[in-house]
Amino acid sequence: MNNTVATLESSLPTTTPRVRQMAGLYALKPWFTGRLTPIVNVAVTRNVSPDAFTVAGVVAAGAAGVSIALGIWPLAALFLILRLAGANLDGAVARAAGKSRPWGFVVNEIGDRTSDLLAFAGLAVFAARQGGAGMHWLSWPVLQVLLAALAATLPTFASLAAAAAGAQRRNGGPLGKTERCLFMVLATAFPVIMPIVLMQLVNGSLITTVLRLRAARRELAAQKQDTQREPQRVVVVEYFDAVTQPLNAVTRPMIGVAA
Numbered sequence: 503m504n505n506t507v508a509t510l511e512s513s514l515p516t517t518t519p520r521v522r523q524m525a526g527l528y529a530l531k532p533w534f535t536g537r538l539t540p541i542v543n544v545a546v547t548r549n550v551s552p553d554a555f556t557v558a559g560v561v562a563a564g565a566a567g568v569s570i571a572l573g574i575w576p577l578a579a580l581f582l583i584l585r586l587a588g589a590n591l592d593g594a595v596a597r598a599a600g601k602s603r604p605w606g607f608v609v610n611e612i613g614d615r616t617s618d619l620l621a622f623a624g625l626a627v628f629a630a631r632q633g634g635a636g637m638h639w640l641s642w643p644v645l646q647v648l649l650a651a652l653a654a655t656l657p658t659f660a661s662l663a664a665a666a667a668g669a670q671r672r673n674g675g676p677l678g679k680t681e682r683c684l685f686m687v688l689a690t691a692f693p694v695i696m697p698i699v700l701m702q703l704v705n706g707s708l709i710t711t712v713l714r715l716r717a718a719r720r721e722l723a724a725q726k727q728d729t730q731r732e733p734q735r736v737v738v739v740e741y742f743d744a745v746t747q748p749l750n751a752v753t754r755p756m757i758g759v760a761a
Contacts, residue, residue: 526674526675526676526677526678526680526681527674527675527678527680527681527684528673528674528675528678528679528680529674530680531590534586534587534590535590535594538587538590538591538594541591542591542594542595542598543598545591545595545598545599546595546598546599549599550595551601552591552592552593552595552596552599552601552606553592553606553609555588555591555592555595556588556589556592556609556610556613557588557613558584558588558591559584559585559586559587559588559589559591559592559613559614559617560585560588560613560616560617560620562581562582562584562585562587562588562617563581563582563585563616563617563618563620563621564620565577565581565584566578566581566582566584566585566620566621566624566686567620567621567622567623567624567625568624569581569624569690570621570624570625570627570628570686570690571623571624571625571627571628571631572628573628573631573690573693574690575687575690575691578624578686578687578690579687582621582683582686582687583683585617585621585683586679586680586683588613589610589613589614589617589679592606592609592610592613593606593610611658611662614658614679615655615658618651618654618655618679618682619651621682621683621686622647622650622651622654622686625647625686625689625690626644626647626648626651628689628690628693629641629643629644629646629647629696630643630644632693632696642697643696643697643700646696646697646700646701647700649700649704650700650703650704650707653703653704653707653708654682654703654707656707656708656710656711657677657678657707657710657711657714659711660711660714660715660718661673661714661718664714664715664718664721664722667718667722668722668725669718669721669722669725670718670721672714672717672718675706675710676706676709676710676713677703677706677707677709677710678710681706682703685699685700685702685703
């Protein structure tokens with residue numbers, strides 16, 4: 503009987519599969535976070551709200567959008583780095599100060615989406631200026647920017663939908679937030695390759711969406727299997743107790759006599 507129970511128990515998984523993060527420049531986040539550690543320490547010491555860094559990131563994204571619209575790519579690169587720093591610092595400060603809260607997740611997501619829209623708005627203005635004198639809002643480059651902006655929302659929607667279903671909130675690439683910032687700088691610095699950059703931004707966003715959904719589906723399926731197998735453990739233990747209970751009733755008096 504003990505061998506049967508052991509066999510049944512050993513066939514049941516005791517741990518869930520490890521969730522893999524997406525690849526891409528997101529892998530550099532630990533290094534980037536390490537460079538921001540002094541700022542985190544000062545913010546915690548001075549009791550700075552994590553939301554202040556979310557706001558700062560959105561402001562930096564707005565400044566980046568203006569720089570992109572004007573075609574000043576070095577400034578755009580600087581402000582986009584600050585935008586990424588703000589998006590990193592809000593969570594890092596919240597964890598270091600013990601201020602993590604569910605609403606902070608909402609604020610962070612709204613800040614990220616607003617930052618993306620501001621940067622893409624600047625890129626749309628820049629694209630509209632590429633057709634000669636005046637603003638050409640119905641030109642193909644502008645339509646490409648709008649399509650890229652729409653595609654860029656899909657990975658986030660996929661991650662949030664999966665998180666709402668109980669999966670991990672996935673970040674990173676192959677084309678995530680960091681890569682989008684890089685592509686915008688490239689499109690601003692080299693307008694001649696803007697159509698290629700925007701096309702790759704669309705393709706990368708679609709691939710990232712598919713990869714995140716596939717990973718989330720596997721994770722949720724593994725969770726479901728664990729949930730279904732857990733009652734089997736309970737049944738096996740209860741069955742074992744029911745079988746051994748009569749034996750305990752016989753052996754306990756014998757143990758008392760021997761003592």
